[in-house]
Amino acid sequence: MVEENHTEFRKRDLLFTAALWLLSLILPDPHFPYRRELIKRRDLFYLGALFVLPLIWSSSHFHHLMVLAGIYAILALGLSLFLGYAGQISLGHAAFFGIGAYTTAILTTRYGIPTFVAFWASAVMAAVFAYLIGKPILKLKGYFLALATLGFVEIFLVMVRETPALTGGVIGIFGVPWFSLAGFSFDTYFKQYYLVWGVLIGLILFSKNLVRSKIGRALMAVATSEDAASAVGINVVQMKIGIFVVGAAFAGFAGSLFACIMSTANPEAFGLGFSVLVVMMVILGGMGNLYGPIAGAIFLTWLTDVLGRFQEYSLSIYGLIFILLLIFFPDGIGARLNIRLIYLISYWGRKKRREKKEI
Amino acid sequence: MSLLFADELIKNYDGVRALNKVSLRVERGTIKGLIGPNGAGKSTLFHLISGMERSDSGKIYFKGKEIAPLKPYEISRLGLARTFQTLQVWGNMTVVENVLTGMHTRLRGGFFSSGFWLPWVKRIEDEALKEAKEVLEFLGLLGKWTWPAFQLSFGEQKMLEMGRALAMRPDLLLLDEPAAGLTPAEVQKLADKICQIRQAGITILIVEHHMGMVMGVADEVAVLHNGELIAEGTPHAVRNNPQVIEAYLRGKKVDA
Numbered sequence: 167m168v169e170e171n172h173t174e175f176r177k178r179d180l181l182f183t184a185a186l187w188l189l190s191l192i193l194p195d196p197h198f199p200y201r202r203e204l205i206k207r208r209d210l211f212y213l214g215a216l217f218v219l220p221l222i223w224s225s226s227h228f229h230h231l232m233v234l235a236g237i238y239a240i241l242a243l244g245l246s247l248f249l250g251y252a253g254q255i256s257l258g259h260a261a262f263f264g265i266g267a268y269t270t271a272i273l274t275t276r277y278g279i280p281t282f283v284a285f286w287a288s289a290v291m292a293a294v295f296a297y298l299i300g301k302p303i304l305k306l307k308g309y310f311l312a313l314a315t316l317g318f319v320e321i322f323l324v325m326v327r328e329t330p331a332l333t334g335g336v337i338g339i340f341g342v343p344w345f346s347l348a349g350f351s352f353d354t355y356f357k358q359y360y361l362v363w364g365v366l367i368g369l370i371l372f373s374k375n376l377v378r379s380k381i382g383r384a385l386m387a388v389a390t391s392e393d394a395a396s397a398v399g400i401n402v403v404q405m406k407i408g409i410f411v412v413g414a415a416f417a418g419f420a421g422s423l424f425a426c427i428m429s430t431a432n433p434e435a436f437g438l439g440f441s442v443l444v445v446m447m448v449i450l451g452g453m454g455n456l457y458g459p460i461a462g463a464i465f466l467t468w469l470t471d472v473l474g475r476f477q478e479y480s481l482s483i484y485g486l487i488f489i490l491l492l493i494f495f496p497d498g499i500g501a502r503l504n505i506r507l508i509y510l511i512s513y514w515g516r517k518k519r520r521e522k523k524e525i
Numbered sequence: 526m527s528l529l530f531a532d533e534l535i536k537n538y539d540g541v542r543a544l545n546k547v548s549l550r551v552e553r554g555t556i557k558g559l560i561g562p563n564g565a566g567k568s569t570l571f572h573l574i575s576g577m578e579r580s581d582s583g584k585i586y587f588k589g590k591e592i593a594p595l596k597p598y599e600i601s602r603l604g605l606a607r608t609f610q611t612l613q614v615w616g617n618m619t620v621v622e623n624v625l626t627g628m629h630t631r632l633r634g635g636f637f638s639s640g641f642w643l644p645w646v647k648r649i650e651d652e653a654l655k656e657a658k659e660v661l662e663f664l665g666l667l668g669k670w671t672w673p674a675f676q677l678s679f680g681e682q683k684m685l686e687m688g689r690a691l692a693m694r695p696d697l698l699l700l701d702e703p704a705a706g707l708t709p710a711e712v713q714k715l716a717d718k719i720c721q722i723r724q725a726g727i728t729i730l731i732v733e734h735h736m737g738m739v740m741g742v743a744d745e746v747a748v749l750h751n752g753e754l755i756a757e758g759t760p761h762a763v764r765n766n767p768q769v770i771e772a773y774l775r776g777k778k779v780d781a
Contacts, residue, residue, distance in 0.1 A: 204642070372640045379639030379646060380653075383626040387615050393577065394613035396597040397606070398693060399630035408636050454617070 204374055212457075213367070220359045229355035233427060235467040236362035237420050242447040242459035243369055244416025249445065250453030251382065252409045253389025255308065257441045258299075258315030261322040262292040262414040264436030266421025271339040271431035272332065281345045285422045292418025293411045300410040304403060319438055326433045338432025345426040358427055365423065366460070369416055373456055376412070385409055386454075450491055452498020461499050526589055528553040528697055528728050529574070529605075534583035536569055543569040544580070545752040551697065556719065556729045558743030558760070560736070565749040567732045568610060571701055574730075575607045576600040588696070602630050606695035608686045610702045610732075616675030620666060623674050623685055624657040627692030657692060664688045664718065680711040687718070697728045704735040716742050740764065748772075 220229055245259045266288035273284040303314040326333045333339065345352045345361060352361045376382055384405050387395040392402050425431045443466065451462025469487065473480035491499070529551040536544040544566045551557045561567050572578040574585060576597040585593045592600050601607075606627075615623055632653055634646050661667045664684045669677065674685060683703060690698055700719070704712045716738050723729055733739045739746060740760040748756040748763060750772045756763050763769055 375642040376636065376640045379642070379650065380625070380629055380632045380634055381636055381639045383618065383622050384629055386618055386622075387626050387629075390615045390617060391613045393597075394609065394615065395626075396577075397575065397601055397609075397613075398627050398689060399598050399601040400626075401598050412636060412640075 204371070204378075216363055216367075220356055224356075226355055229359050231467055231471055232464075233355055233358045233362050235464045236359070236366050237424050237427070238444065238447060238467055239460040239463035240362075240366050240369055240420040240423070241417050241444050242451065242463045243366070243373060243456065244413035244420075245444055246448045246451075246453060246456065246459040247373060247376070247385070247416075248409050248413040249448050250455065250458070251377065251385040251389065252406060254304070254406055254410075255312040255445075256315045256410070256413070257312050257438070257445065258318040258322075259413070259417050259444050260436045260438070260441035261319045262296060262417035263421040263424070263440070263444075264322060264326065264431075264433070265292045265295055266418035267425040267431040267436070268326065268333055268339070268421075269418070270422040270425040271342045274342055274426075275339055281343060281422075281426055282347050285345070285419065285426075288422035289415040289418035292421070293415040296411045296414030297407065300407045304406045304410060316438065316441075319436075319441055323433055323437060326436075334432070336433060338430055338434075340430050342425045342429045342431065344429075345423065352426075362423055362427075365419060369419070370456060370460075377456065381405075381408070446488070450488070450495070450499060452495075455498065458498045465499065527551060527586075528588060529730070530586040531570070531574065532584045532586070534570065534573055534580045534585070536566075536573060536578070536580050542752050544573070546583070547749070547752070547754050549747060549754070551728060551730050552745075553696075553728055554723070554726065555744045556723050556731065556742055558739035558746040559730065559732045559749065560734075560739055560746060561749035564751075566752040567749055568701065570749070571607065571699055571732055575605065575699060601693065601695075604694075604696035605699065606690035606693045606697070607699035608683075608690055608701055608703060610705070612679075612682050612686060614674045614677075614682045614686050614689075616673065618674055619670070620672050620674050620677065620685060621654070621657050621661065621670040624660050624688050624692045625653055627689035628653050628657070631694065660688045660692050663691075663721075665714075680707050683707065684715075684718075691722065691727075695727060697730065698722065700729060700731045700733075702732055702734060704733055704738050712738055 220232065241259060241263055245256065248254055248256055269288040269291040270281065270284040273279040273287060274281055279287075299318055303311065303318075306314055327336055329335070330337075345358070352358045377385075384395065384400045387398070387400060388402050388405050395405075396402055424435070428435075447462035447466050448459045449462070450465065451460065452458025469484070473483055476483065527550040529549070531547065531549040533546045533548055534544050535542070535546060547566070547570060549557075549559075549570070559567055559570070569578070573580045573593075576592065576595055576599070580593060583593070584591055587600070587603055587605060590603065592603065592605075595603075615626065618626070632649055634649065638646050658667060658670060661670050664687065666677075666681060666684060666688065669681070674682065677685060683706075687698075687700070687703065703715055703719075707715065712735060719729060719731070719742050731739060731743065743760055745758065746756075746760050746763045747754060748766075748769050755772055756766045756769045758766070
């Protein structure tokens with residue numbers, strides 16, 4: 167009986183193999199082969215899917231969600247460089263997001279500067295702040311670093327609330343114009359979708375280059391063993407400051423887009439809860455992988471939207487889902503999804519075979 | 526002038542004197558062995574030289590420059606590479622990436638040039654890859670260059686750590702117990718490699734428990750005992766030094 171099972175060729179096996187092969191084309195690679203190529207075949211698949219998605223699924227609500235997810239993904243991407251690659255904890259990313267949003271809001275509403283210029287100014291502003299903050303606090307490690315960055319968010323919020331002349335205080339700034347470029351205004355969610363995801367793709371390419379260069383190697387070295395990193399001549403503190411500044415600049419871009427799309431900047435949006443949400447996006451999506459935080463951002467944005475319908479239960483469901491995900495996908499959705507799917511498919515195969523045998 | 530000169534180093538740990546006025550000279554182009562029983566202060570001396578810890582008094586000169594006040598990464602940039610007693614290979618990176626990281630300071634490129642992947646960054650990366658493969662070929666790891674480093678065996682990881690240090694093109698290579706935990710065959714291979722590295726013009730300082738290897742490879746051996754340097758000289762002289770036999774080998778004669 168057993169031998170028969172082994173030798174027997176089934177059409178279904180062929181089907182499963184084909185399904186696995188198709189999945190292997192599109193799912194992120196969990197292993198770490200030498201990272202040299204900038205673009206792989208599956209990246210083209212993602213790109214195509216991103217391009218046609220809003221055309222097929224043309225509900226305005228979906229476009230809005232994807233715009234938000236794209237902005238959060240930019241933020242999470244910047245944080246994942248710091249958290250996933252350099253292995254440092256920051257709970258202060260929301261502050262840089264806020265700095266980006268306020269810079270754009272102030273420049274466009276008070277001084278009438280074009281949004282495109284304000285967009286770059288936001289990133290520069292966030293980067294400058296990150297450098298000034300990072301210089302003293304990045305000598306800290308682990309929990310102390312987390313606490314210091316957490317303090318930074320609180321200080322930022324207090325400063326925003328207490329300087330109404332500049333930031334509009336608790337009420338915030340309204341009437342930020344749509345993002346426009348050379349006379350073309352991004353005034354619908356559909357157009358904004360392409361704007362946000364276009365920016366995201368540019369930043370992914372930048373990050374991919376960074377990760378496969380000597381900088382990326384140095385970052386991963388710092389994350390694993392700082393002693394060994396300094397033994398090969400890597401200036402550990404300088405590396406951490408550098409990647410902190412890059413992550414903050416990404417957050418500045420995201421904040422600027424956020425201000426343009428929401429047409430407002432107010433302190434409610436940049437609190438500690440938001441910082442934690444971004445960290446959750448990176449952790450749930452998968453650290454040490456550039457697609458992970460994007461998957462995490464899309465997933466969490468969608469989840470928040472769905473759970474919004476169950477007002478009073480939403481937080482407990484939220485917590486439950488987090489716990490389950492961290493149990494079953496400990497290294498992130500991006501890194502585990504294909505392993506889980508392959509397991510499931512082979513499990514279905516075995517189950518059907520077992521059932522047939524019993525009959 | 527000696528390549529490395531440690532002058533009367535003193536180091537205390539909470540009342541325990543780990544090093545007591547230890548002076549050590551390493552001449553250019555030689556292999557120096559540093560032996561001693563556990564707790565003799567060998568690793569402390571290594572940490573002081575590579576800048577991971579500060580001495581309480583004394584000076585260290587490398588290429589005639591005082592390095593004691595410098596940070597570890599500044600010392601390694603001067604051309605001093607080291608390996609670790611406890612393996613410090615970056616397991617989540619591939620084998621070749623480990624070696625490439627060793628070249629960090631020799632490669633040009635910052636955050637912007639790397640992020641935009643400027644044409645010369647690509648050229649430098651290609652050259653670096655070629656060189657890293659040469660290092661791996663020398664160590665016999667070329668067949669596994671795309672493996673994640675944690676999948677290598679213990680002996681191979683030790684080799685990889687040495688390869689990472691070699692990729693820095695150092696003037697002085699500090700090896701901290703390179704033979705610990707290796708099989709006899711691997712130790713023999715390691716000894717061959719160490720001799721070949723010396724022929725390439727790199728000075729080596731080895732801390733080692735494996736008597737046979739040190740005695741076979743080193744031009745000169747220094748013996749530490751309870752934080753003091755009790756003997757220094759050729760392996761033959763040290764082996765027959767009564768003080769060494771008394772203090773370190775407890776009366777037993779050194780084999781090999």
